[in-house]
Amino acid sequence: xxxxSSQNTQPGHLHPLTQVIREITDSFVALGFEIADGSEVExxxxxxxxxxxxxxxxxxxxxxxxxxxxxxxxxLTSNIASRTTDRNxxxxxxIEEELEVSGQISNVxxxxxxxxxxxxxxxxxxxxxxxxxxxxxxxxxxxxxxxxDATHETQFYQVEGLVVGEGITLAHLKHTLxxxxxxxxxxxxxxxxxxxxxPFVEPGVEVDMSCMKCGGNGCSVCKQxxxxxGLGGTKxxxxxxGVGVDRLVMIRYGIDDIRLxxxxxxxxxxxx
Amino acid sequence: MNIPISYQWxxxxxxxxxxxxxxxxxxxxxPSPEEVSALFMQHLCEVEGVEQRxxxxxFDLKIMPDRxxxxxxxxxxxxxxxxxxxxxxxxxxxxxxxAPRDITTLRVSVADMKLCPRYMGRVVENVxxxxxxxxxxxxxxxxxxxxxxxxxxxxxxxxxxxGQPMHVFDRGKLVREKDGAVEIVVRxxxxxxxxxxxxxxxxVLSPETLVIADSARxxxxxxxxxxxxxxxxxTTTAIVLEAANFSAVNTRKTSARVGIRTDSSxxxxxxLSPMLAEEAMxxxxxxxxxxxPDAQMGKVxxxxxxxxxxxxxxxxxxxxxxxxxxxxSDDEVEGVLKRLSFEYHKDGEMFVVTPPAIRxxxxxxEDMVEEIGRVYGYDKIIDAPLPALAFNARPLxxxxxxxxxRDVLVAQGFSEVYTYSxxxxxxxxxxNPVAEDKGFLRKDLGTGIGQALVLNMRNAPLLGLDEIKIxxxxxxxxxxxxxxxxxxxGVEFIKATKKKDALVRTALEEAQKVLSETLGVPVAGVxxxxxxxxxxxxxLEKLPEINVREEFHAVTARYQKPSAYPFVLRDIALxxxxxxxxxxxxxxxxxxxxxxxxxxxxxxxxxxxxxEGKKTSYxxxxxxxxxxxxxSDDEVxxxMERITTALHAHTEWQVR
Numbered sequence: 001x002x003x004x005s006s007q008n009t010q011p012g013h014l015h016p017l018t019q020v021i022r023e024i025t026d027s028f029v030a031l032g033f034e035i036a037d038g039s040e041v042e043x044x045x046x047x048x049x050x051x052x053x054x055x056x057x058x059x060x061x062x063x064x065x066x067x068x069x070x071x072x073x074x075x076l077t078s079n080i081a082s083r084t085t086d087r088n089x090x091x092x093x094x095i096e097e098e099l100e101v102s103g104q105i106s107n108v109x110x111x112x113x114x115x116x117x118x119x120x121x122x123x124x125x126x127x128x129x130x131x132x133x134x135x136x137x138x139x140x141x142x143x144x145x146x147x148x149d150a151t152h153e154t155q156f157y158q159v160e161g162l163v164v165g166e167g168i169t170l171a172h173l174k175h176t177l178x179x180x181x182x183x184x185x186x187x188x189x190x191x192x193x194x195x196x197x198x199p200f201v202e203p204g205v206e207v208d209m210s211c212m213k214c215g216g217n218g219c220s221v222c223k224q225x226x227x228x229x230g231l232g233g234t235k236x237x238x239x240x241x242g243v244g245v246d247r248l249v250m251i252r253y254g255i256d257d258i259r260l261x262x263x264x265x266x267x268x269x270x271x272x
Numbered sequence: 273m274n275i276p277i278s279y280q281w282x283x284x285x286x287x288x289x290x291x292x293x294x295x296x297x298x299x300x301x302x303p304s305p306e307e308v309s310a311l312f313m314q315h316l317c318e319v320e321g322v323e324q325r326x327x328x329x330x331f332d333l334k335i336m337p338d339r340x341x342x343x344x345x346x347x348x349x350x351x352x353x354x355x356x357x358x359x360x361x362x363x364x365x366x367x368x369x370x371a372p373r374d375i376t377t378l379r380v381s382v383a384d385m386k387l388c389p390r391y392m393g394r395v396v397e398n399v400x401x402x403x404x405x406x407x408x409x410x411x412x413x414x415x416x417x418x419x420x421x422x423x424x425x426x427x428x429x430x431x432x433x434x435g436q437p438m439h440v441f442d443r444g445k446l447v448r449e450k451d452g453a454v455e456i457v458v459r460x461x462x463x464x465x466x467x468x469x470x471x472x473x474x475x476v477l478s479p480e481t482l483v484i485a486d487s488a489r490x491x492x493x494x495x496x497x498x499x500x501x502x503x504x505x506x507t508t509t510a511i512v513l514e515a516a517n518f519s520a521v522n523t524r525k526t527s528a529r530v531g532i533r534t535d536s537s538x539x540x541x542x543x544l545s546p547m548l549a550e551e552a553m554x555x556x557x558x559x560x561x562x563x564x565p566d567a568q569m570g571k572v573x574x575x576x577x578x579x580x581x582x583x584x585x586x587x588x589x590x591x592x593x594x595x596x597x598x599x600x601s602d603d604e605v606e607g608v609l610k611r612l613s614f615e616y617h618k619d620g621e622m623f624v625v626t627p628p629a630i631r632x633x634x635x636x637x638e639d640m641v642e643e644i645g646r647v648y649g650y651d652k653i654i655d656a657p658l659p660a661l662a663f664n665a666r667p668l669x670x671x672x673x674x675x676x677x678r679d680v681l682v683a684q685g686f687s688e689v690y691t692y693s694x695x696x697x698x699x700x701x702x703x704n705p706v707a708e709d710k711g712f713l714r715k716d717l718g719t720g721i722g723q724a725l726v727l728n729m730r731n732a733p734l735l736g737l738d739e740i741k742i743x744x745x746x747x748x749x750x751x752x753x754x755x756x757x758x759x760x761x762g763v764e765f766i767k768a769t770k771k772k773d774a775l776v777r778t779a780l781e782e783a784q785k786v787l788s789e790t791l792g793v794p795v796a797g798v799x800x801x802x803x804x805x806x807x808x809x810x811x812l813e814k815l816p817e818i819n820v821r822e823e824f825h826a827v828t829a830r831y832q833k834p835s836a837y838p839f840v841l842r843d844i845a846l847x848x849x850x851x852x853x854x855x856x857x858x859x860x861x862x863x864x865x866x867x868x869x870x871x872x873x874x875x876x877x878x879x880x881x882x883x884e885g886k887k888t889s890y891x892x893x894x895x896x897x898x899x900x901x902x903x904s905d906d907e908v909x910x911x912m913e914r915i916t917t918a919l920h921a922h923t924e925w926q927v928r
Contacts, residue, residue: 012687019826034665067703070752133661171597175655193650197336203642264724
């Protein structure tokens with residue numbers, strides 16, 4: 001029940017997505033990670049090709065994509081200029097240089113643009129502009145072309161991370177994620193790595209963490225498995241991981257429909 | 273891709289009863305469905321569902337794209353059970369073979385071996401089309417298939433068993449050449465050639481589409497769908513069996529172009545080993561002979577000009593431990609390779625491994641490390657803290673500044689909303705919108721904020737608010753290939769007064785002023801009615817670098833779902849003797865209002881001298897709502913009467 005007085009100076013409310021994104025991000029910052037960000041409009045090259053997701057490959061089905069209209073050269077220029085002013089992306093490049101780097105110079109008008117389906121392009125750009133070692137965390141909005149229902153949205157939030165350095169192994173990923181989930185959910189959190197597929201990391205693993213509601217015994221939130229999903233993977237000298245924020249928010253607060261998060265409705269927001 | 277897998281079907285790959293190692297006691301042949309699920313989750317893939325159906329258990333397995341080569345089939349999954357549980361698979365029984373007869377000649381020509389690396393065909397005569405035996409019907413139906421007739425069922429069974437799609441044509445419906453032979457041509461379609469598919473759809477083909485044709489016309493869209501007029505029916509007495517390998521990329525492109533996706537095309541899209549075609553032809557032939565013992569088998573025609581070579585992968589135990597952070601010994605690595613039944617030999621430190629032909633996913637060292645790691649078990653890898661890296665994290669201005677703005681606005685009474693990036697108007701269009709009214713990326717945040725103001729105004733009494741104050745921070749797309757960070761603030765007052773517009777403007781200007789003061793730079797933006805929007809991206813550039821701020825902690829709360837039914841608003845005002853607080857009155861109201869009272873709010877207070885003394889007037893607005901139904905006037909009146917009675921129980925209180 002809401003009680004209110006007639007004075008209106010009391011504070012408003014931060015959206016639960018913001019709250020959880022900040023908590024996750026700050027938690028990684030406390031572990032020594034740097035925050036990186038990037039644009040939501042991305043090239044096919046950075047969203048897929050640079051991540052080894054081949055064209056015309058079933059791996060693209062996992063990330064059904066919104067494609068954007070308009071791929072004239074002059075339009076490209078303005079976008080890339082604005083994107084390269086981002087400090088994490090490094091020095092500004094001309095469009096030709098940009099496309100040269102990405103191997104697209106001969107095919108300027110053929111380059112296609114889309115709404116990013118993950119934030120991994122930010123990691124790729126970071127790696128191009130920065131020498132290892134580094135630890136970064138990338139919170140951001142992503143898009144998937146799919147029918148919406150209580151558990152699926154066309155827009156949602158992810159936090160991804162990337163650690164690159166000498167001798168970084170899957171054992172370090174396990175430790176980092178255990179530490180992270182423990183910070184967020186307390187000392188009894190256990191994680192489980194499960195084989196999965198991410199085109200640019202091997203081994204690709206998904207991370208299940210023990211459910212904070214039932215402590216791993218199985219409940220309605222974790223669908224009786226005792227574990228909740230995140231995802232991650234490791235490569236030669238580093239590892240990457242990702243967490244879907246919307247799902248964490250829904251589980252944490254008992255929100256049963258993802259669409260409510262984007263409805264602009266204070267009946268939800270003002271409860272937090 | 274998700275596939276249904278039958279536990280009983282898997283079981284058929286193992287001996288019925290095996291002596292348990294060492295004891296000689298009989299035991300069940302494979303782990304229980306629960307144990308299988310657990311093994312898969314730990315070592316293989318996500319088990320998205322486990323369903324009891326009849327006497328069987330059906331798993332819904334999410335197969336990752338890199339394992340589509342071998343795991344979209346029961347045999348592949350059974351092999352995993354064997355690897356993970358150590359239980360050996362049944363060795364293939366020696367089946368009855370039939371010497372090829374000298375029957376109708378089949379000639380096959382393949383125009384482009386890139387599009388069709390292998391094509392195997394065989395004519396079979398004297399077949400009898402009829403119902404499939406019960407075991408075959410059950411198998412197909414257990415995983416959601418439908419029995420059609422024995423011949424078609426065999427090809428579907430082979431696909432579900434081995435992962436290799438097959439096709440079958442009615443030889444009687446194919447063109448016979450002058451010498452009586454049947455000619456199969458694998459070629460690109462001619463412009464405007466058409467085909468009517470088995471499900472009756474007429475498709476106009478273009479030259480990019482690979483077809484299987486006889487000398488007159490296309491018989492099938494290669495790897496995707498067969499043509500109707502050459503399909504097997506009850507009158508069929510002779511057939512051509514096809515087991516071929518088609519290019520994954522071309523199959524995917526064609527399937528998208530003609531708008532047909534089938535169990536066959538999905539498998540070819542995952543790139544199959546040409547080896548599988550051979551195994552499929554053998555299995556289909558065996559099954560045909562079982563069901564039609566009098567069938568006469570023609571020679572297998574096999575067009576496979578460039579057999580795929582298997583490549584070696586050389587790994588060391590150090591490679592594996594270096595990537596996994598594990599402490600495996602050479603013996604343990606060798607143990608895993610043996611469980612996998614991979615061909616390998618040791619050369620000093622090196623394991624020279626030749627993965628099975630079907631495992632097209634195993635190409636580089638990292639692939640092998642992942643394979644060995646998952647079988648060994650990631651759970652056995654012991655956590656290790658990250659080594660100290662020579663890295664100093666820099667604070668990201670955009671992140672901390674945006675959060676600072678959020679906190680300032682929240683302190684000013686604004687609540688944060690998230691709205692949709694897709695709208696029905698805008699400048700930057702989406703090629704494939706999910707709905708007609710979501711064809712554009714938002715050009716500003718104001719539009720969404722305006723809609724949110726309207727929505728929240730309707731619920732203001734329920735929210736207990738006199739004014740709606742909201743904001744959003746997010747990306748906007750004001751032109752083609754343009755993207756910038758924006759912040760919009762909206763204010764609306766519930767009470768419609770003459771001064772409302774001026775009050776709204778004042779509230780927005782106040783927020784602008786506080787932001788400018790906090791950030792130390794003027795915040796310039798656009799006022800449109802009840803919304804103020806500014807270019808946050810441009811503002812960030814003017815802000816100084818910022819330090820890491822205190823770690824944020826999300827609130828602990830349990831969300832209550834808003835009711836779907838309308839709420840009812842009632843006001844109540846009363847006189848009480850001076851000194852009675854509003855809380856005392858509210859306590860009485862709450863005690864008698866019942867659980868349908870959602871919001872109670874004091875909206876007016878004043879005092880007045882009366883002959884009998886000073887009195888205070890309190891006016892409350894009460895909101896009632898049910899989670900289960902629309903409340904009637906009578907119900908709410910009843911509650912209000914109870915409240916009034918309870919208030920009047922205090923003799924000096926007087927409801928006005």
